[in-house]
Amino acid sequence: MTQVLSEQDVPEGCTYLPVDSEIPVATDPPPSEEQLLSSARAERDRLLTYATLRINPLQYAADIDEASEEDLALLKLWKKYSSAVNKTETKPGWPESPQWPDPPVPLE
Numbered sequence: 001m002t003q004v005l006s007e008q009d010v011p012e013g014c015t016y017l018p019v020d021s022e023i024p025v026a027t028d029p030p031p032s033e034e035q036l037l038s039s040a041r042a043e044r045d046r047l048l049t050y051a052t053l054r055i056n057p058l059q060y061a062a063d064i065d066e067a068s069e070e071d072l073a074l075l076k077l078w079k080k081y082s083s084a085v086n087k088t089e090t091k092p093g094w095p096e097s098p099q100w101p102d103p104p105v106p107l108e
């Protein structure tokens with residue numbers, strides 16, 4: 001190991017850090033606008049996919065007149081939720097901190 005006694009002894013490409021100084025802590029850079037947008041869109045798509053998986057069976061039952069009143073009410077709530085998720089992109093906070101709507105039934 002090479003002993004470095006002063007700033008002049010530091011090899012090229014290295015940084016001199018005096019003995020009494022604190023060692024800097026590496027931090028991750030903040031996400032780029034592109035990364036924020038990609039992450040927000042991925043979450044939006046995940047929520048929309050989940051809603052679609054809940055909507056489809058209810059809609060099929062409604063289409064063939066086999067849906068109960070409870071099914072029809074839940075279908076409407078899921079459709080409203082899906083629409084609200086889709087509109088999140090137009091609301092304040094997008095894409096840095098999107099405010100996702102609450103689903104009609106907790107997500108699994």
